[in-house]
Amino acid sequence: MKKITFVSTNRGKAKVLEKCLAAVGYELERLELPIIEPQGSTLEAVALDKARQAFAYFEEPLVVEDSGLCVDSLAGFPGPVTKYMLETIGVAGLLRLAHGQEPRTCRFVGAMVYVDEDGTPHTFVDRQAVGSLALEADSTRAPDAWSSVWNVFIPEGGTSPLSALSPSERDAVFGRWQHQSVYAQFARWLVERDGASMGRRGGGVP
Numbered sequence: 001m002k003k004i005t006f007v008s009t010n011r012g013k014a015k016v017l018e019k020c021l022a023a024v025g026y027e028l029e030r031l032e033l034p035i036i037e038p039q040g041s042t043l044e045a046v047a048l049d050k051a052r053q054a055f056a057y058f059e060e061p062l063v064v065e066d067s068g069l070c071v072d073s074l075a076g077f078p079g080p081v082t083k084y085m086l087e088t089i090g091v092a093g094l095l096r097l098a099h100g101q102e103p104r105t106c107r108f109v110g111a112m113v114y115v116d117e118d119g120t121p122h123t124f125v126d127r128q129a130v131g132s133l134a135l136e137a138d139s140t141r142a143p144d145a146w147s148s149v150w151n152v153f154i155p156e157g158g159t160s161p162l163s164a165l166s167p168s169e170r171d172a173v174f175g176r177w178q179h180q181s182v183y184a185q186f187a188r189w190l191v192e193r194d195g196a197s198m199g200r201r202g203g204g205v206p
Helices: 011-022 043-058 079-088 090-098 167-178 182-203
Strands: 002-007 026-031 062-071 105-115 121-133 153-155
Touching (some): 002 043, 011 062, 011 182, 043 062, 043 105, 121 167, 121 182
Parallel strands (some): 002 026
16 A cells, blocks of 8 residues: 655644545654754745655655644634644633634645655645634533644634534534545545556556
8 A cells, every 4th residue: 555654743633634635545653753843924825835844854755744823803813823723822812813814714724745756846725614612611522622622713603613513513624624624635645646647657658
């Protein structure tokens, strides 16, 4: 089975990508590398920087992903600094910043970058996971949560944060998002790339 190297410390995200890749005949290998967390104005820029760092270190094809929560009333904050926000003020601080602000619309934005064997980056972006920011943080600890953002993110059409939902309810939410997620986009791209490559090889046969 063909293999994709995913440079990440997040086991939850690795499980999601592993499932998408298995569906198209790829095996996932998760790798942790000493990458310096870059600063950037967008999640796409941060993911690209991380991918270039990882490729310079690993020197083989790989994929990285970066995601963040963007709150409309806070001009997209925390966005690319979501991880730093969680390590400093936490979701409690985020709620204080958003207190009295309207609208409370927010969204998860994901950016994935695959660097091929030639060092060429290929970027995939998803902005369709829309919801609203809770007025207060839910205290439920979801064992599969990617971060404590789950405790304040209410999916569109719902009334409770992700952390408070049952596993089946979360699966239904993720199922709505799945088709356009960066994980699914990347898996489809691999299929298209492999198909094009086979076509080129086949075209040379007399």
